[in-house]
Amino acid sequence: MKIKYLFAFSMAAALFQPRAAQAQSCENGTCETWAVYDSGSNAILGGSYYENFYGSVANVNVYIWDPNNNYTSLGGAVNDSYAEKDFSYTPQISGTYTIVGYNYYMLEDNPWAPDGYSSCTQAADPPQPPDPTPNIQGVTQTPWQAGSQISASVSGSGFGTSPTLQIQWPDGTYYNTSCSGPLCDGQIAFTATVPADAGGTATLVVTSNGYNGQGFFAGGSGDSPTSNEYQVVVQGSGTCGDQRDSIIAQYATYGATLYRPVCTDFTTNASSAHFSFNELKSPDADWAILRADLFDGLEATRSLEGGSSITINRGYSTPAHNYAISNGATPNSQHIYGTAADMGTGSAQATWDLLSAAAKAALACVEPESQSTISHVHADWRLA
Numbered sequence: 001m002k003i004k005y006l007f008a009f010s011m012a013a014a015l016f017q018p019r020a021a022q023a024q025s026c027e028n029g030t031c032e033t034w035a036v037y038d039s040g041s042n043a044i045l046g047g048s049y050y051e052n053f054y055g056s057v058a059n060v061n062v063y064i065w066d067p068n069n070n071y072t073s074l075g076g077a078v079n080d081s082y083a084e085k086d087f088s089y090t091p092q093i094s095g096t097y098t099i100v101g102y103n104y105y106m107l108e109d110n111p112w113a114p115d116g117y118s119s120c121t122q123a124a125d126p127p128q129p130p131d132p133t134p135n136i137q138g139v140t141q142t143p144w145q146a147g148s149q150i151s152a153s154v155s156g157s158g159f160g161t162s163p164t165l166q167i168q169w170p171d172g173t174y175y176n177t178s179c180s181g182p183l184c185d186g187q188i189a190f191t192a193t194v195p196a197d198a199g200g201t202a203t204l205v206v207t208s209n210g211y212n213g214q215g216f217f218a219g220g221s222g223d224s225p226t227s228n229e230y231q232v233v234v235q236g237s238g239t240c241g242d243q244r245d246s247i248i249a250q251y252a253t254y255g256a257t258l259y260r261p262v263c264t265d266f267t268t269n270a271s272s273a274h275f276s277f278n279e280l281k282s283p284d285a286d287w288a289i290l291r292a293d294l295f296d297g298l299e300a301t302r303s304l305e306g307g308s309s310i311t312i313n314r315g316y317s318t319p320a321h322n323y324a325i326s327n328g329a330t331p332n333s334q335h336i337y338g339t340a341a342d343m344g345t346g347s348a349q350a351t352w353d354l355l356s357a358a359a360k361a362a363l364a365c366v367e368p369e370s371q372s373t374i375s376h377v378h379a380d381w382r383l384a
């Protein structure tokens with residue numbers, strides 16, 4: 001018992017830097033109380049020892065005061081001649097904790113003790129409350145589509161102020177990004193491109209680096225800087241289940257590189273007040289990509305040119321159709337991305353000029369007449 005006490009106390013001397021140690025001598029015997037702040041387990045380890053020189057029963061009791069001056073009994077020990085009570089306590093709030101041990105049979109006045117009688121005191125280092133384990137609760141824009149660009153955010157709790165986000169794609173490759181600032185604690189926004197043809201599950205993990213540049217501070221068992229694994233379904237290419245799959249495949253076949261469409265980019269019926277689906281779709285497909293910006297731009301153009309009807313020579317083109325009519329010269333034509341329309345002019349210069357000016361006023365990219373020829377005005381409202 002004595003050896004154990006000496007060992008424990010020498011450990012305390014090595015690791016513990018008391019803030020306000022008040023080791024008091026005990027009446028009628030030897031009494032010590034010690035505490036070690038263990039940063040590994042984030043617990044306050046300590047104990048109290050009392051040896052009764054008179055050889056009668058020793059009864060040591062230990063209490064801990066938190067920074068709000070609320071105390072908790074840590075228990076006691078009774079034995080002949082000497083007794084030792086060891087404890088491990090996990091602090092719940094930040095601040096200075098004070099440990100008090102006292103011999104039950106002593107009546108030495110000490111205001112720290114709950115009954116007003118105490119022997120020895122020693123303060124612990126101020127403990128740091130453990131950082132929470134990050135927890136991912138949700139992700140926006142799901143499910144994801146292989147080959148598409150996603151601008152999404154991960155939300156949850158306990159991310160800290162400088163977390164990292166890792167996404168493992170279905171093909172085993174990784175995307176990593178980091179976030180900095182107080183808002184990162186609950187949300188990480190990111191933009192990433194899902195690898196093409198990689199259907200399956202993406203796994204997201206957030207790693208906390210603690211708060212305010214202090215690094216992650218692990219608490220008790222189970223605390224971790226690494227979050228739960230959050231899984232998102234990634235719809236692989238070729239999983240729309242209809243004609244869209246073959247159209248999407250054409251983008252790779254015919255060398256389109258600007259954007260890889262996903263199932264939800266397509267429509268079978270989009271239209272606006274003066275422009276129908278049928279006049280804007282590709283002649284070889286029932287599905288088409290027709291962006292809202294295209295309809296808005298065409299309506300604005302029509303309004304700006306005076307409200308006369310506009311003949312659409314060409315709207316959306318599948319990559320195969322685009323290849324056929326351009327002989328492969330324009331693999332990234334805006335027509336395959338659903339942003340472009342060719343407006344017929346009847347080969348009249350006045351009409352070309354009118355439509356061109358109106359489309360430009362509607363913020364379109366307009367092809368020069370030398371390229372489009374006088375037969376039509378090509379206007380597109382391309383993706384940023």
Ligand SMILES: [Zn+2]
Binds near residue numbers: 335340341378
């Ligand atoms: Zn065109």
